[in-house]
Amino acid sequence: MTEQARRSFHSDIEEISDLIVQLAARAGDAVARATDALLRYDLVEAQQIIDDDEHIDIAAIEVEEQCQSLLALQQPMAGDLRQILAAMWITAELERTGGLACNICKGARRMFPAELPPKLRGLIAEMSEEAIRLIRLSVDSYSEHDAGLASALDDIDDRLDSLHRVFVRNLIEVSRAMDLDVQPAVQLALIARYYERIGDHAVNISDRVRYMVSGVMPWRGGIARHATREERVVQELAPDPGEMSSNGEDKPD
Amino acid sequence: MTTLVIAVVLAVGGAIVGIALDRARLRRRLRSLSPAEPSGRGGRRAGRLPAQRFVEAAERRRDLAEAARVTADTAARRLEASLDGLQAGLVLCDPGGRVVARNAAAEAFLQARHGEALVSRVIKDLLERARAGERVTTTVELHTEPRRSYEVEARPVERQGERLGAVALVRDTTEHHRIESVRRDFVANVSHELKTPIGALSLLADSLAADPEPEVAARLAGRMQVEIQRVDSTIDDLLTLAMLEDDAGRGDETVDIAAVVTAAVDRISETAEQSDIKIVVSGQESLEPFRGSRIHLESALFNLLDNAVKFSEPGGRVDVVVETHDRDLHDRDLKVSVADAGIGIPVAERSRIFERFYRVDRARSRHTGGTGLGLSIVRHVALNHGGDVNVTSREGYGSQFTITLPLDNGI
Numbered sequence: 001m002t003e004q005a006r007r008s009f010h011s012d013i014e015e016i017s018d019l020i021v022q023l024a025a026r027a028g029d030a031v032a033r034a035t036d037a038l039l040r041y042d043l044v045e046a047q048q049i050i051d052d053d054e055h056i057d058i059a060a061i062e063v064e065e066q067c068q069s070l071l072a073l074q075q076p077m078a079g080d081l082r083q084i085l086a087a088m089w090i091t092a093e094l095e096r097t098g099g100l101a102c103n104i105c106k107g108a109r110r111m112f113p114a115e116l117p118p119k120l121r122g123l124i125a126e127m128s129e130e131a132i133r134l135i136r137l138s139v140d141s142y143s144e145h146d147a148g149l150a151s152a153l154d155d156i157d158d159r160l161d162s163l164h165r166v167f168v169r170n171l172i173e174v175s176r177a178m179d180l181d182v183q184p185a186v187q188l189a190l191i192a193r194y195y196e197r198i199g200d201h202a203v204n205i206s207d208r209v210r211y212m213v214s215g216v217m218p219w220r221g222g223i224a225r226h227a228t229r230e231e232r233v234v235q236e237l238a239p240d241p242g243e244m245s246s247n248g249e250d251k252p253d
Numbered sequence: 254m255t256t257l258v259i260a261v262v263l264a265v266g267g268a269i270v271g272i273a274l275d276r277a278r279l280r281r282r283l284r285s286l287s288p289a290e291p292s293g294r295g296g297r298r299a300g301r302l303p304a305q306r307f308v309e310a311a312e313r314r315r316d317l318a319e320a321a322r323v324t325a326d327t328a329a330r331r332l333e334a335s336l337d338g339l340q341a342g343l344v345l346c347d348p349g350g351r352v353v354a355r356n357a358a359a360e361a362f363l364q365a366r367h368g369e370a371l372v373s374r375v376i377k378d379l380l381e382r383a384r385a386g387e388r389v390t391t392t393v394e395l396h397t398e399p400r401r402s403y404e405v406e407a408r409p410v411e412r413q414g415e416r417l418g419a420v421a422l423v424r425d426t427t428e429h430h431r432i433e434s435v436r437r438d439f440v441a442n443v444s445h446e447l448k449t450p451i452g453a454l455s456l457l458a459d460s461l462a463a464d465p466e467p468e469v470a471a472r473l474a475g476r477m478q479v480e481i482q483r484v485d486s487t488i489d490d491l492l493t494l495a496m497l498e499d500d501a502g503r504g505d506e507t508v509d510i511a512a513v514v515t516a517a518v519d520r521i522s523e524t525a526e527q528s529d530i531k532i533v534v535s536g537q538e539s540l541e542p543f544r545g546s547r548i549h550l551e552s553a554l555f556n557l558l559d560n561a562v563k564f565s566e567p568g569g570r571v572d573v574v575v576e577t578h579d580r581d582l583h584d585r586d587l588k589v590s591v592a593d594a595g596i597g598i599p600v601a602e603r604s605r606i607f608e609r610f611y612r613v614d615r616a617r618s619r620h621t622g623g624t625g626l627g628l629s630i631v632r633h634v635a636l637n638h639g640g641d642v643n644v645t646s647r648e649g650y651g652s653q654f655t656i657t658l659p660l661d662n663g664i
Contacts (some may be wrong), residue, residue, distance in 0.1 A: 014565055018370075022367055022370045022371060022373070022374045023365075024370075024372060025366075025367055025368055025369075025371045026399055028367065028368070029368060029395060029396050029397060032397040032398070033398035036396060036601065039599060039600075039601070040601070065411075079287045079491045117649065118596045119648070119649025119650065120649065121599065121648040121649060121650040122597055122648030122650055123649070125600050125648060126647070129398070132397055136367050139366060139367065143366055148566065186623070217555045240442040
């Protein structure tokens with residue numbers, strides 16, 4: 001490879017990195033907007049967010065195409081190859097995050113015009129903040145090639161998981177007190193799950209970052225993680241069977 | 254504002270072009286000095302040796318080149334420094350789309366990683382369009398906390414028909430939008446607060462005139478008094494606020510904060526008892542005396558307590574904590590916080606509750622009473638004493654308001 005070609009190849013890789021940062025900014029913004037629409041009962045804004053998701057999809061395809069052409073034309077190796085592979089995976093995770101923001105909006109639409117009890121509103125705001133923070137941290141670890149931060153993300157995600165459990169517990173209490181109809185209660189349970197999933201996608205991104213930096217695939221993504229979760233769920237289910245609905249359906253990612 | 258910035262940009266563009274022209278002129282003069290070409294003053298030097306003439310010319314040429322370099326350098330540095338001083342971000346690209354100049358503010362956007370990365374994307378897109386000859390403006394809203402909004406404007410840079418590239422300008426319009434909505438909502442809210450009781454009064458007066466029955470009349474008159482009370486307290490609060498804004502509220506007496514807390518708690522205790530709400534005061538017993546206005550500090554604290562009680566569930570609890578806190582090595586702050594376990598304040602409203610007449614839930618406000626000015630008063634009292642007030646809250650779990658006052662004020 002000539003000096004000239006190598007320089008342009010690396011600026012291409014840098015461009016992909018910029019595109020991913022922008023895609024993540026879009027996805028994080030969509031989550032914040034979705035929470036806002038949900039808490040303000042703003043159906044027009046909810047529809048707008050669903051429409052705007054197309055921009056995220058287009059941006060994701062843009063990254064993928066760039067990655068594909070680099071793979072085909074430059075046949076990169078080692079670190080360069082890992083960087084491009086990681087970019088493709090991370091793009092998919094961010095695209096899903098955008099999709100989950102849409103799901104939150106659809107949930108908001110289905111439960112309209114039910115009013116949310118204050119405690120659940122507070123918890124939704126907090127889950128949203130936490131999910132956005134996780135996206136930010138995963139992007140930080142990606143741009144800085146910071147494997148240390150990336151491996152911390154799974155533990156940081158525990159806070160979102162526990163908020164999710166508290167939310168479900170509160171939701172059950174409120175529903176028992178007959179303050180909430182079945183439809184909004186079901187929608188709220190799903191919405192809480194979407195936030196929790198957004199956190200999981202951020203953790204997946206950090207797994208890819210670890211792979212990108214070290215070349216070793218972290219043994220936490222699939223079966224191992226599922227097993228740990230199952231263990232945790234079994235322990236926590238014992239005192240309060242009411243939480244089954246929130247944790248019993250965990251799938252391996 | 255926009256026109257001003259545009260003017261600056263054009264001036265800067267002109268200056269860049271100007272420097273280029275100056276350079277060209279200097280280059281021409283240098284060429285004319287070269288010994289190979291005969292110069293106008295050649296006759297004077299005719300008697301000298303050719304080698305000597307050559308050396309002199311070379312020296313002069315070197316001096317001029319040095320002077321030109323210094324001039325261009327200074328001009329470029331001056332320009333760069335003044336661009337970096339701009340709050341707006343500025344990106345200049347050449348006709349081929351390569352970024353040739355950007356100031357410090359723009360650099361921050363292009364390096365940004367989270368929300369602002371979207372702004373850098375918009376800058377690139379708009380520059381692309383401006384290079385094609387379009388003039389475009391877009392606003393970018395960022396929804397992650399803290400919310401921000403930006404205006405990006407791009408236009409082609411041309412001089413005498415020649416395309417020199419394109420320039421993009423980014424302005425942070427967050428504060429502008431905030432002030433705009435404060436102003437707009439204030440007018441709407443103040444008319445609402447004054448018109449509602451007056452509308453009620455007019456209806457009640459009509460009914461009173463139509464119905465001479467003494468029993469009905471007494472009831473109507475009673476309700477009129479309630480409405481009059483409402484207008485009266487709104488006007489009272491407005492006057493207090495006006496006085497505080499005039500800075501006349503900055504008192505200069507020695508205030509015993511513990512006594513202020515006790516007085517405010519005493520005033521609210523009856524209302525609190527009615528709803529079975531407990532008020533618990535804790536914190537430092539002995540506090541150094543503080544200089545300020547006792548009446549205003551008491552009214553600020555009373556307003557916070559009033560809100561805390563109003564938005565608490567019956568049987569709840571309100572905590573008042575007084576403590577000092579080291580701001581840094583030399584200065585200390587006095588912090589008075591009032592915490593409730595009530596309904597809390599939605600995230601989006603938190604930055605606006607200190608505005609005059611701002612209500613989180615207008616439907617609820619007639620029920621809970623109050624003028625909608627309480628928190629504005631609190632904020633002004635704190636500001637007048639050199640401090641501030643802030644809020645943390647979690648919906649469904651409660652709110653905590655903290656007044657921070659510097660202990661060294663005015664001493």
